Amino acid sequence: xxxxxxxxxxxxxxxxxxxxxxxxxxxxxxxxxxxxxxxxxxxxxxxxxxxxxxxxxxxxxxxxxxxxxxxxxxxxxxxxxxxxxxxxxxxxxxxxxxxxxxxxxxxxxxxxxxxxxxxxxxxxxxxxxxxxxxxx
Amino acid sequence: xxxxxxxxxxxxxxxxxxxxxxxxxxxxxxxxxxxxxxxxxxxxxxxxxxxxxxxxxxxxxxxxxxxxxxxxxxxxxxxxxxxxxxxxxxxxxxxxxxxxxxxxxxxxxxxxxxxxxxxxxxxxxxxxxxxxxxxx
Amino acid sequence: xxxxxxxxxxxxxxxxxxxxxxxxxxxxxxxxxxxxxxxxxxxxxxxxxxxxxxxxxxxxxxxxxxxxxxxxxxxxxxxxxxxxxxxxxxxxxxxxxxxxxxxxxxxxxxxxxxxxxxxxxxxxxxxxxxxxxxxx
Numbered sequence: 001x002x003x004x005x006x007x008x009x010x011x012x013x014x015x016x017x018x019x020x021x022x023x024x025x026x027x028x029x030x031x032x033x034x035x036x037x038x039x040x041x042x043x044x045x046x047x048x049x050x051x052x053x054x055x056x057x058x059x060x061x062x063x064x065x066x067x068x069x070x071x072x073x074x075x076x077x078x079x080x081x082x083x084x085x086x087x088x089x090x091x092x093x094x095x096x097x098x099x100x101x102x103x104x105x106x107x108x109x110x111x112x113x114x115x116x117x118x119x120x121x122x123x124x125x126x127x128x129x130x131x132x133x134x135x136x
Numbered sequence: 137x138x139x140x141x142x143x144x145x146x147x148x149x150x151x152x153x154x155x156x157x158x159x160x161x162x163x164x165x166x167x168x169x170x171x172x173x174x175x176x177x178x179x180x181x182x183x184x185x186x187x188x189x190x191x192x193x194x195x196x197x198x199x200x201x202x203x204x205x206x207x208x209x210x211x212x213x214x215x216x217x218x219x220x221x222x223x224x225x226x227x228x229x230x231x232x233x234x235x236x237x238x239x240x241x242x243x244x245x246x247x248x249x250x251x252x253x254x255x256x257x258x259x260x261x262x263x264x265x266x267x268x269x270x271x272x
Numbered sequence: 273x274x275x276x277x278x279x280x281x282x283x284x285x286x287x288x289x290x291x292x293x294x295x296x297x298x299x300x301x302x303x304x305x306x307x308x309x310x311x312x313x314x315x316x317x318x319x320x321x322x323x324x325x326x327x328x329x330x331x332x333x334x335x336x337x338x339x340x341x342x343x344x345x346x347x348x349x350x351x352x353x354x355x356x357x358x359x360x361x362x363x364x365x366x367x368x369x370x371x372x373x374x375x376x377x378x379x380x381x382x383x384x385x386x387x388x389x390x391x392x393x394x395x396x397x398x399x400x401x402x403x404x405x406x407x408x
Contacts, residue, residue: 001169001268002169002234002236002241033273033274035309035400037171037232037234039232039233039234039241041241041242041243041246042243042245042246043185043186043187043193043243043245043246048361048364048365049315049361049365050315050357050360050361051315051357054349054350054351056347056348056349056350056354057315057349057354057357059348059349060347060348060349060354060357060358061354061357061358061361063346063348064341064345064347064354064355064358065358068204068340068341069200069204073200074199075192075196076192076195076196076199077190077192077193077195077196078190078192079190082192082193082196082197082200083200085186085187085193085196085197086196086197086200086201088186089184089185089186089197089227090226090362091361092184092228092231092364093184093185093231093246094231094232094233095364095365095366096232096309096311096366096368097311097366098274098309098311098398098400100274105274105311105313105398106313107313107314107315109314109315110313110314110315110365126234126241128171128234128268130268130269131269132273132274132400132402133269133402133403133405137305137404138305138370138372138377138404173307173368173370175368175369175370175377177377177378177379177382178379178381178382179321179322179323179329179379179381179382204340205336205340209336210335211328211332212328212331212332212335213326213328213329213331213332214326214328215326218328218329218332218333218336219336221322221323221329221332221333222332222333222336222337224322225320225321225322225333225363226362228320228364228367229320229321229367229382230367230368230369232368262370262377264307264370264404266404266405267405269405
C-alpha cells in the first residue's frame with residue numbers, strides 16, 4: 001500500500017522537514033528490516049535529505065539554489081515558475097532509505113525534506129515501506 | 137525481468153518524453169500495486185521527471201542547465217563532453233515511481249524524461265515493474 | 273540485510289570509485305536478477321554514477337561543482353561547510369542499479385562514485401541486494 005502524506009508549505013521556497021511523518025509510517029508498518037520508498041508527484045517541488053540540526057544549512061541550500069537559478073531570467077514558460085521546475089529536477093522526485101531494527105537508517109544529522117520551490121501550497125508525498133526480500 | 141527501452145534522441149541536448157513507453161511496460165506487467173524502477177546506463181544522459189504540458193518548461197530546463205554548465209569552459213577531459221557528464225550527474229541515473237491501480241502514480245503534470253546532453257544518439261533505459269511486498 | 277561499506281576518503285572534494293566493493297556484495301548475494309540499492313547516511317557527501325575510464329571527467333565534475341557552489345560565499349551556517357551540504361543534495365543520497373546475470377547492469381563507461389565534499393573522512397555506504405519480485 002502506498003501511504004499519502006499531505007504537507008502544507010508556508011512560503012515560496014523552503015525545505016520542510018517530513019522525517020517524523022515518514023518515521024511514523026515506518027513504525028506503523030511493523031517492518032523490521034526493509035526499504036522506505038518516497039515519491040513526490042509534483043513538478044515544482046522535490047525531495048532531498050540534509051542536515052536536521054542547524055536550520056541555517058537549509059537556508060543556505062535554498063539561497064544557493066535561488067542564486068544558481070534566479071527568479072528573473074530569460075525564461076520561455078509564461079507561468080513564471082520555470083526556476084521552480086528546474087530546482088525540483090536538481091533535487092529529484094524519488095528517494096529510498098534503508099530500514100533497520102524498525103527505524104530509518106538515517107545518518108545522525110540526516111533529515112528528510114520536501115523541497116518547496118513554488119509555494120505556499122498543499123503538497124503530497126507517497127510513502128511505501130517494504131520488508132527486505134530474502135535472497136534465494 | 138528488466139525490460140529495455142531503446143530511444144533515439146534527435147539533437148545535442150533535449151528532454152525526450154518516455155512516459156508512454158514506460159506506462160506500456162507497466163500495463164503489460166499486470167501489476168496492480170507496485171513500484172516501477174528506471175535506470176539509464178549512460179554517463180552523458182540522465183533521467184528526470186517534469187512538466188508534460190507546456191514544452192517551454194523543458195526548453196527552460198535545458199537552457200538553464202546549459203547556462204550553469206557551459207559548453208565552453210576550462211575542462212580537462214579531451215573529448216569535449218565534460219558538460220554532458222556533469223549535467224547527467226545533476227539529473228541522476230535512477231528513479232522510482234509508485235504504481236497504483238495498474239497506473240504510474242504520477243502527478244497530473246508529471247512526465248518521465250530522458251535527459252540527453254550529448255546527442256543525437258541511441259540510448260537505453262532499463263525498466264522493472266515489481267508488485268508490492270506485503271508487510272508481515 | 274543491509275551491508276555496510278566503509279570508505280576512507282583522502283581529500284576535501286573527490287569522487288571515490290566504489291564499483292568493485294559494490295560488485296563484491298552483489299556476487300556474495302548470489303542474486304541472479306535483482307536490484308542493488310545504495311544509500312549514503314551523510315549530509316556532506318553524496319552518491320553518483322559517471323565515467324570510469326578517463327579520470328579527468330571526475331576532475332571536471334568536481335571542479336565544476338566547486339565553481340557553481342564556491343567555498344567562499346555569503347553562507348549563514350557557521351561550520352563553513354554549507355557548500356558541501358549543497359553539492360551533496362545536488363548529487364543525491366540514494367541510487368538503484370539493476371542486476372542481471374549476477375552482475376550490476378552498468379553501462380560500459382559507468383562507475384559508482386562516493387562524492388566527497390567535506391573530506392578527508394571515513395564514510396559509510398549501505399548496500400542491499402534483492403532478487404526481483406515475480407509479477408503475480
